[in-house]
Amino acid sequence: MSEYDYVIVGGGMVADNAAKGIREHDEKGTILVVGSDVDGPYTRPALSKKLWTDAEFTTDEVPLGTEETGATLVLSTTVTSIDRDARTVTTDKGDTHHYGSLLLATGATPTTLDLRPSERVVYFRTFADYRRLRALATEGTHIVVVGGGYIGTEIAAALAQNKVTVTLVSSDDVVGGHMFPADLASVFQQDFEDHGVTVRTGVKVESGAQQGNAVSLTLSDGSTIDADAVVFGLGVTPNTDLAEQSGLDVDNGIVVDEFLRTADEHVYAAGDVANYPDAILGRRRIEHVDNANSMGKTVGKIMAGSTEPYTYTPYFYSDVFDNGYQAVGTMSTDLRTVEDWKTPGKEGVVYYLDDDSVLRGVLMWNVWEGLDTAREMLKSGEKRDDESLLGAI
Missing domain, CATH: 3.30.390.30 (FAD/NAD-linked reductase, C-terminal dimerisation domain)
Structure with a gap:
């Protein structure tokens, strides 16, 4: 069994920021980051933004360089259990690690339908998903994007700007209608149509099937769409199973206080998975990058001895065309x-x-x-x- 002063479960932007926050207060403490992703921490927003629209921004600029903190980084590995009494975590590889402080930065999992992910069915979330979609995104290829939220609209715009034939499917009567007032939603949808995107609104995907290099979707109005690939952006569910199994409070995320600490003084949670008391907006869970950056840095400092609570209220942003x-x-x-x-x-x-x-x-x-x-x-x-x-x- 190995021993670390700090163990971080999850290998995303929160983990990267937490490791850097720890180093601001503790230069020598040992840090272990265990992530289920095949890639180390990377800048997630670029996957649906700059990598598609800025030719000078390349994939080698996506990794965040957590190794600069001296953290031990273990990838493609899932923590399967926590023993809070012994203060250990055990992984699916059979390894057990003792922690001084534990951070749960387990993120979230994309909402899926009864259509299995494949090379042509992408539930968009990871760097690997980007690489898979990028390989498909050739001129004239028809790709259906399902979901009219942040990820769906950004991906649809990104593909259209790369000469892909795009159909956008949204359950809103007008794209963005759940977020924007009517006139703005109309302008938002028109922008997609002006860029050659076929927009299908007021419908959901009822079922889908892949046969060879083709994907067929059946919509709730009975119509069908045939395409070369489909990308889903239907929201996410926080990864709380590990916390629940270890007896921590969970309510639309792992419940933490203003110090991002659970009821266990040695266990913290941050990022997409944390339900925290926002100083302005009240208790909530936020999935956006500004929160991952600021909350990750703050929780790292707190774990390493800072007594400053998390009082920052994050913003969110999107770029479409x-x-x-x-x-x-x-x-x-x-x-x-x-x-x-x-x-x-x-x-x-x-x-x-x-x-x-x-x-x-x-x-x-x-x-x-x-x-x-x-x-x-x-x-x-x-x-x-x-x-x-x-x-x-």
Whole structure:
């Protein structure tokens, strides 16, 4: 049995940032990172953004270099159990490691349908998925992208910009309709159509089949789509099984306090899998990169002795064709929206308010300043008059 001061389960961006955070407070403590991925930590957003749109950004810029921290990195390995009394973890390779502090950064798993992943059926999540899709993405190849959320829309745009024939399938009546007010959603969908993407809205995939080098999908309206490949971006489920099996509290993620600590003082959780008390927005689980970076660095510092809680409220962003947006809080059309456009559909801010007129989310469309202002507005928790929002950012 090996012994480490710090064991990190999960080999993603949180693990990389945590190792670097540890090193800011502890230069000599031993660190073990155990990841189920075939690749070491890498910058995940590039998989659906820059790798497709920036010819000068190549795959050798994707790895994050966690080895610079002196951490021992074990890949293609899954931790199967935790013994909290003995403070050990055991892997599927039969190895047991003792920890001083344990970080669960197990991430999330893509939602799947009854269509097995293959070289032509991709549930997009990993660097390996990118490599597989990139090999398929040749000019004239027909690829169906299923899902109108962040990953689905980014991948559909990326493929279209690489001369792939793309069909985008979304359950929204208008692409982005669950996030954007009606007029903006219409502009968003039109952007796909203007770039040659065939858009199928208001439908879901009921079933699919692969035969040789072809994939056939049956939609909820009874129609079918035949293609060379299909990419799914249907959201993810947090990987909480390990925490549950070890008796830790789980509620839409692993429950942690403001120090990202579970009920066990030696066990922490961070990233996609952590349900934490956001200082502004309240308890929640966030899947975006800004949270992985900031929470990962903070939890590493805390594990190594810092007494500063995690008080940062992360933002999220997306780039689709020539448009981009950043947002803080909840972005859902279940909330009432107030729009403040400098140029309608081109540049402006959308505010999301609850039934009590309390601000719950801020979307900045092609506006790249104002995040701190948005956070302060959300932090106040006061009722907002619609007119007072105009020009606030």
